[in-house]
Amino acid sequence: MEYQAKAISAEDRPQLSGPEAPSRRRRKWIIAAGVLLLVILAAWYAFGRGDEKAEAGAAPGAGGGAAQVPTVTVMVPGRESIETVVTGTGSLAARREMPIGVAGEGGEVTRVLVEPGSWVGQGQVLATVDRSVQAQTAESLDAQVRVARADARIAQTELERSQQLLGRGFVSKADIDRKTATRDSAEARVRVAEAQLAETRARNRRLDIRAPAAGLVLTRSVEPGQIISSGSGTLFRMAMGGQMEMRVQLSETDVARVKVGVPVEVTPVGSTKTFRGEVWQVSPVIDPQTRQGIVRVALSYDPQLRPGGFATARIVAGARAAPLLPESAVLSDGQGNYVYVLDAKEQVQRRTVKVGEVSDAGVAIADGLDGSERVVVSAGAFLNPGQKIKPILRKTGR
CATH class of the missing domain: 1.10.287.470 (Helix hairpin bin)
Structure with missing residues (x-):
């Protein structure tokens, strides 16, 4: 056994004493130093991030309960001038349509002098009858x-x-x-x-068929050679002065909100052009079957305004000053519409409101706010009355 041990020591001795032994030892030290450095960096990173999280959690307040106070965006809406807009649909027509027939004893038509779309003067001959x-x-x-x-x-x-x-x-x-x-x-x-x-x-x-007033010829239903009499009915239809109108059908509630003289924007079906007019007559009666009334809107002549066509109308029925909120700020439940306002203790309180006009700009509050309150803009569905929050004020500019 001693002989073998000596033999092995004899074999190992040349390897430890050779020229490559120092370089191998240096490599091992370098590797060990690198591993140690990595361990130190990992430990620093882990403990440093934990401290940052602890500091971030402790920043809102001194105690652990303060870390649970939510941050919520609020706004002071003020009061803005909000238009009361009524929309409706209806048909286009001549404002003053004149049906023209036979005024005399009639006879055989010899000539027809106008076509639909012709402008004529008062007393101008439209058609002649054999005399x-x-x-x-x-x-x-x-x-x-x-x-x-x-x-x-x-x-x-x-x-x-x-x-x-x-x-x-x-x-x-x-x-x-x-x-x-x-x-x-x-x-x-x-x-x-x-x-x-x-x-x-x-x-x-x-015997001559004449225009009773200046205007635009809309239709013609007579031809040369036709025998006409007082029973022939309407031969021509004219728009007095070329004036047009839209007859807007509105609900009983909306009719009560519209006044004569308010501006209207009319858009015919199939057209992107908007025509401006104004209400010149509000129906004095309501249809007992449909519960609707007719609002008549005066329009100037334009080739795209064709009597009998369909159009939509946007009627500005008035304006009033009221707070304007985003739709996300107004909540509702079985008790009605409400918002959350912030009191002096930074706690949210429920406030019942009455909603007015709803448009792309937001929701007008008709009653319940004076505009000076701090109102929760969003996340109101996740809050409870009396809950304390950290408010972030949002500017009202849109």
């Missing part, structure tokens, strides 16, 4: 007027001659009276004939 027979009647009556006037002149001349002879005694006072009566009768026949002629000419003028 060949009526023209002959007028000529006959005109001749009768001329005959009556000739007879009246003769009667006047004879009366004057007789008056000259009266002073010489050649005619009597009775002859003068008779010639005076003859002259008066002749003049009366002239007036009758002239009246008959004027009547006939007036009838003939009524």
